[in-house]
Amino acid sequence: MRFELLDGIRGLAAVWVLMVHYGFSDSFRSMFPLLHRLAKQGEMGVTTFFVISGYCLTASAWSAMRKNESVTRFLYRRVKRIYPPFWCSLACVAAIPFVIEAFSGLKTGVYTPPSADNPRYGFLTYDVWHWLRVATLSQAFYPSDQSIGEKFTSINAVYWSLAIEVQFYVVVALALACRKRMYLVLFLVTAASAPFALMPKAYRHGIFLPWWPMFAAGIALYYCLARGWTPARVFGRYAVAASGFGVGASVAAFVGFVAFGGECSHQCFAVCFALVAWLLYGSAGKSLWWVTKLPRVLRIAAGLWPLLGAMSYSIYLIHGRLQFLVDQLVRQVVRSNSITRDVLVVCLTCAACYPFYRWCEAPFFKPRSKPQPSPVGASAELLPDQGAETGSVLKTRIREVVNK
Secondary structure (H helix, E strand, O other), X not given: OOOOHHHHHHHHHHHHHHHHHOOOOHHHHHHOHHHHHHHOOOHHHHHHHHHHHHHHHHHHHHHHHHOOOOHHHXXXXXXXXXXXXXXXXXXXXXXXXXXXXXXXXXXXXXXXXXXXXXXXXXXXXXOHHHHHHXXXXXXXXXXXXXXXXXXXXXXXOOHHHHHHHHHHHHHHHXXXXXXXXXXXXXXXXXXXXXXXHOOHHHHHOOOOHHHHHHHHHHHHHHHHHHOOOOHHHHHHXXXXXXXXXXXXXHHHHHHHHHHHOOOOHHHHHHHHHXXXXXXXXXXXXXXXXXXXXXXXXXXXXXXXXXHHHHOHHHHHHHHHHHHHHHHHHHOOOOOOOOHHHHHHHHHHHHHXXXXXXXXXXXXXXXXXXXXXXOOOOOOOOOOOOOOOOOOHHHHHHHHHHHHO
């Protein structure tokens, strides 16, 4: 069985990250102040990525151990999923500024090439070694007074999380090498990383340790479900009431983290998200049966849920630059200070990521022709391992949801 709720959540997490980088109109901010504040908490989308990645990568490692797959083969498949689409995105984000200026030139009659004076275009001054560090994601370790995110801002700010994700892969691969002691190794790493999560300065470097507890929350989620520790088994006939209370308490805690902030807010959100996912397993999360009860219009929208999840890595990789190009085109037909423009830019940016997903991401993983057994049916890994569904498989699932 698939934990299908996570498929769409990773897509929503990518859109959440998109919104934190998008400049909403004054009309939207004044009419929906709370919604705007929530949108600007989009960094929590990266935290969501790490949690689901912990869940799914643990599932993949457990599957690899059952199949007696070699560690190098396991790591190769993970790296293959993250680097080729990432390299394609490098070409896209470097080319889009020139496309934007070309459209501006059509309107003004004068083409002005992008300038490195713009902080977002600092990549124009990169030398060969700088490009090599970015392409290998080793830029995260380059000695600098900048934070890990600032080290990638001149090309694409979101790349820092890929550098952390690759380190997660290596750690899990090393744990997999210990076979039956895999969970023990992961537990020891989690224990060692806990102090770093409380050190603000630790987040300025490229080492994975301060972010590991977020990843560990996903590992814990998989561990519990793999052993059958579901809400129904733990709470019995009180499972629904306990789940409702737990979800409500987690939402209240999240509101508190947003209100008061703090260095541990992301860590606490990761725990709350993993808890909510666990509470929803077996009801709304294990399968999307509840979608069939919606009106047809909403079912059509819900039918895009698996596609949004499958595209989440593509959206995450190129939205930062692509949104400016989409915004430039939308401004030609709607007022710049309007909510319509905000909705169109966000929706069209996501839609415009589909060609990248289709030709630059999907070719690097093979769809499964037959469902593979798994203790909890983990479907896909978050940031790079987006899923095993593409093309006709996705279309079939969407069609089934809409027609039910």
